[in-house]
Amino acid sequence: MNIYSLLNKSTILANLKVSSKEDLINKMVNTLSEQLDEGQLEEIRKSVLEREEIMSTGVGKNLAIPHGKVKSIECNYASFAILEDPIDYDSIDGKPVQLVFLLVGPEAKNSAHIKLLSRISRLMNSTTFREELEKCETPQEIYDTFHKEEERYFGN
Secondary structure (H helix, E strand, O other), rough: OHHHHHOOOOOOEEEEEEOOOHHHHHHHHHHHHHHOOOHHHHHHHHHHHHHHHOOOOOOOEEEEEEEEEOOOOOOOOEEEEEEEEEOOOEEEEOOOOOEEEEEEEEEEOOHHHHHHHHHHHHHHOOOOHHHHHHHHHHHHHHHHHHHOOOOOOOOO
């Protein structure tokens, strides 16, 4: 599965202003409201925030990959944000976060969820790609950058 196919203009947030990690996660989960009902959104929100309590998903290099699994959905959903101002995220390198990729999936499909997380990590590990994303100003530019990089990297 392609990462870019999980994203669309309504799930990509450019120059997002947030005050905290919780505010960020809430806004990113809310981008899924066109695809999911309120009960599913609340289940996702709870799952992602509980995962953050166990261990921060701030993976370093100004990137966080919050994620969670829930029973009430049958496929994977994603949101991506570039923050206007980096925020403290309790990252493993102690540095603030500016790029955030939210991934949620069904509890029953753990293998697909892990493969997608791995793919996101490999893609986002590229300094050049992260720098290209940071130059983007619109959701469409971000989407196009993901599409181009994923085709280059994975040959899709």
